[in-house]
Amino acid sequence: MYKPTHFNGLTRIISALLISITSFSSALKQPSYLPHHNATRSFWLYPPSTNPLGEAGSTGELTSSADVCIIGSGITGIGAAWHLTNQLVSQSVETKKKIAVLDAREFCSGATGRNGGHLTPTLFYAFRDRERAYGTDEAQRSYRIEQHTANSLLDFIRTNNLESEVDLFEGGHLSVFRTAEEAAGAKADWEATRKAGVDMGGADGDGGVRWFGIEDLVENYGFNPELNYTAAWFSGHNLWPCKVVTKLFEDAQKQASADVVLHTKTPVTTISKLDDERSGLHTPRGEIACEYVIHATNAYAGHLLPFLRGQTPDIDYTVGQIPLSLRPRGAFGIVPTRGQVGAVRASVDAQALKWNNSWDGGAGWEYWFPRYQDVESHAGRRPLIILGGGRQHSGGNLEQEVTDDSVLNERVDKALKSLLPRFFPQQFKHEDAEQAWEMQWTGIMGFTNTGEPFVGPVKTLAQSPNLSAKNPYEGQYIAAGFTGHGMTRAFACAEVVAGMIIAKIRGEEWAAPEWLPRRYLTWATAP
Structure with missing residues (x-):
């Protein structure tokens, strides 16, 4: 979960100016990258029967x-395909369209199929920070989009009627506070959220929160x-993301309304x-020509959009008022x-x-929830817990700029394996831990850097060199950068991007949904 830090305004501006040159230089040095092909085995994608589309369209004619070409087959990419087909019908677009979804690896093998499981909107966390930074209306949208998703x-x-097929479970959620300050801050955010309407x-519209x-x-x-921790309970679900x-x-x-094809x-x-109207997508199997492109590659967006590469400076923009023109x-x-995730049996x-609810560990960044589905079908089997997080124990750079998901971090492994026995000593007391x-x-x-995604037409950044009047990325759209919180925002x-493309097809002006934070749309422009 994204945690804001705090700097005063002057420090922010000075820091931004000082690191602008080094950030730009770092971005230029970053290598091109694609997902690793020998990724660690994810619970959500194994055995192969759990992912019947895993290698669909990987052979034969391209x-x-x-x-429309969609790059990425996770919740964002497939969500875009689903919204496009449904909006084509609802908007009465007469001509049947062709939609191609491409993925560098197997179907849904990115963050959605490896780090997910929660479907729990954030109700009030960091509301006061967002209200100070963006105003009340815009802060409200930060939470309304999650509820809408x-x-x-x-x-x-x-x-x-897919509840059983996708393992949908509503057990609620508990957010743990490790200090009195954390608990007081959360309660103040909750009260401010209620006050803002x-x-x-x-x-009672208060989220049913219990302290x-x-x-x-x-x-x-x-x-x-x-x-001696405390916690807040509120409603929440978990499910099987790939399903x-x-x-x-x-x-x-x-x-x-559309012919939808998949090429893994x-x-x-x-x-x-x-x-002027078409782009060519080049692959080892050949080229695909299309009018519209959707980048749904999240962490790998910099592969095809090099100006999105580079280290994020260690400075927070969620709070404060640094103009875009001063940001590096x-x-x-x-x-x-x-991120690192594991599956462990209770003792x-x-x-x-x-307990049957999900949890997050407050400042500890960990999250976990039980799965009782296989307990019901296998007598004597103990509940399985999905547990992830622990980046703060990784050493160095919190696993930033790491694209290798073929290996584990040993320090994170050690931290994850010690967490549940520490929190629940009588329930995870194994002879052989x-x-x-x-x-795993x-x-x-x-x-x-803001913890929030980039959504909308792809544009050359206002701060990038050789900016021309004509956008070289015309016809390309993006929804990416979900900062570990995609299940309640990506869909x-x-x-949004599907609606933008439908408006283009119909020759109409696109109108932003009332629940969409407007700042998601302004990532590539200056005031």
């Missing part, structure tokens, strides 16, 4: 032309009393302009950042575990 996915799942859901002391955590969840994305793709293919193991190496070019980069049965871990893997997230951001 599509030669399409109306979750509701849209839940509607799709429930309308199509944000409907967080729940019977728990250490006594509650010990009695109800078997928490370690020596830690949801698979169902979205299958549904998109059923729509009569087909990396796009370069994009060139063929003429590197402030707009998307930084690959490796007790489901009844003794005492190593044996309790059934799987890594995945690459895309981080931005809605895909809806």
